[in-house]
Amino acid sequence: MLKVSLTALDRGEVRVREQVPPDDPMWEGAGLSLVAPLDVDLAARSVGEGVFVRGRLRTTVRQACRRCLTSVEQAVDDTVDLFFEPLSEEDQDADGEVYPLPARGDELDLRDAVREQLLLRAPEFALCSEECRGLCPQCGADLNTDPCDCVPETAVSPWDALKNVKFD
Ligand SMILES: [Zn+2]
Ligand SMILES: [Zn+2]
Secondary structure, eight states, rough: EEEHHHHHHHSSSSSEEEEETTGGGGGGSSSSSSSEEEEEEEEEEEETTEEEEEEEEEEEEEEEEETOOOOEEEEEEEEEEEEEEEGGGGGTTSSEEEEEEOOSSOOOOOHHHHHHHHHHHHHHOSSSOTTOOBBBBTOOBBBBTTTOOOOOOOOOGGGGGGGGOOOO
């Protein structure tokens, strides 16, 4: 899955068209789930010492609303440019779209780069709506659908005690 043969790259452009299913181990620990398979359509070619991969990622991701934890679905449909270069350790991560090209082996594995690029395109703070009222901090009720009767706790200021101090 999502691998490019470097031998084939020597002969010309390599097309990578795959669908990564939502239950692929690649998404473990990603903090989101996929509602639909990730549609990957990439073209890889050799550029100098490295490999340039350009194409498109499409899917729908599901995340929890930051305030009320309801599922929020968001379509992702975007182009990506990835550069794989023979980097030294220090060079890595200089730019979010530059990845190390393995020194050995005859395959370039695109999975980590594709995973990272998808995560970059998912909302960092998913909200079901801008007006989401979130959960009651006291009873946990969803205040959008199920307003509760909790009285917000008022902060007790240490200075309040001084109000009762009497001076003769
Ligand atoms: Zn919400
Ligand atoms: Zn409450």
